[in-house]
Amino acid sequence: MIFRTTILAAVCAALATLATAEPRAWQGEWPDTNFNKTTVDAWSEILSGGPPKDGIPALDNPGFIPAARETRIGAREPVITVEVRGAEPRAYPIRYLTWHEIVNDTVAGVPIAVTFCPLCNSGITFDRRTRHGVLSFGVSGKLRNSDMVMYDRQTESWWQQALGEAIVGDLTGTVLDTLPTWMESWAQFKERNPQGLVMKEPSWSRDYGRNPYRNYDSSKQPFLYNGEMPPHGIPPLMRVVRVGDRAWPMSRFDTQQKISEAGVTLTWSKGQASALDASRIDQGREVGTIRVRDASGRDLPHDMLFAFAFHAFWPDGRWMLGQ
Template identity: 65%
Template sequence: MRSRLFALLLFCATAVSADPSLWRDEWPRTDFSVTSIGNWSEVRSGGPPKDGIPAIDKPEFVPVSAAAGLGMTEAVITVELPGKRPRAYPLRYLIWHEIVNDRIGNRPVAVTYCPLCNSGLVFDRRISGRVLSFGVSGKLRNSDMIMYDRETESWWQQATGEAIVGQLTGAQLTALPAWMEGWDQFRKRNPDGLVMAEPNFARDYGRNPYRGYDSARRPFLYDGALPPHGIQPLERVVRVGERAWPLTRLRAAGRLSEAGVVIVWSAGQASALDAGRVDRGRDIGSIRVTDGAGRDVVHDVMFAFAFHAFWPDGIWMTGR
């Protein structure tokens, strides 16, 4: 049985029409006259209001050796910046908060995760030298989280890192190499690494409120076009730029070298959107993407419908 959260979100989402004039009281600082959105019907309420899903600021970390309570295949977002201690951000926290505003050395970063699209991206928070901090707007576009910056209250599309409404419309955040993998994979490679500590919020961390979502027949809160080539809308794909490789193909191959990148699949990561607990989901495997010199490449492992929605002319690397 689907989580009752789905029903609540659906009611809230369909109860609010996409009309910027209805949002001005909640967003008095947002300039809705400046936008790249061509059709406002693409925007809908996800249920929670602005900051109803609270972003995390100044997260705390513990050494890998002192971490407890994480399952061996439990999913984390890994950030390994040159010269800095690697950091792991468990999805058991991000599934409830969606954005972590952090600083790694002198670099301000936003670690983001949208459960409805399975999109996990890490961005540099600087735009033209100005440091931004991000919150969760409570709005969705093509089922993907719309973030907002607290400085100008412009809206940003999480899956693309682009400002889509407000003063900063058209600005583009710089994505940093990061990836999702199992906790045991991270800690074995980085015994001196750090892992984000449990936030001080009243949340049932470890529970998956989207139980069974990535086995659903259709995406939630999405009524756009579905992927071509017979690809299921909730199949995971590895997106590099405007290309997408189905995870089923990568799992069967183990390793592919195409279009200037090398993609390697390995077992050991549980789906955070499958079972009732994030550490008990089926093993979907982990992906690393590198270039010809072995350097990590920016990529995302998202649902196929989201790739098709934001890159309708994208290239599907099906191997056919």
């Protein structure tokens, strides 16, 4: 989704989808999806983001190189760090996920899906094992509440990325386990993991390192979102740290670097650029890195998404305002 150059086309596609938001309009592209099973209240909630099915190509079994050999990634560029016992830590650069959104990989025998939705800033890593077998995921080209709708290639069920839950198809109601991974800067990853690995640049023809969503996280209105705005006067595109159904607004870290509440400790450190600000990711404004740990110091699954998305998917969630 090229935010600046295709916004008009995407809006037109969304309007067309609203006019024909029903399974019959999608059946040709999705003949194997069971539209009789869904948790979606109204089909009009699902919009076209512009690209068709697989128009944003997910990656499978990527190659890796030692972190010490990587020279193209800027020090402040964000990566998603995956640490699985029995394997060297791996970095999945946002410069690649911006253009591919899903990476299907296997680490120490664990099949995972590393995902990033630029429109929600949601970066989550899932375990691909389910009671229905091991799944692999692609990008449907659809959005719901501006969040990526994934699909599994085995049943072509549709999955909400922010929730890790199947919302349409045979697997409706199935929820993926989330791994405790996090976003940090490339420099932070390398400093902690000098023997770590980083995903190789994909062979696709893309301008990796460019941000096609320039100034998006400074916008007042989310893209293709018509839902309620967050409460408490929180700007819709402010980042929040979500742990379960709780959200900590990033504004709380303006005056402190460590917060311990509700059985978790959140720490902020300087050094990570926004991937959704400047035209080149490494030149983005400072947003910092958040780590989330339990009382024993273990990393916890969490997400760093925009406030509007938290409110859309957790309307009864708890806002941790520190008051």
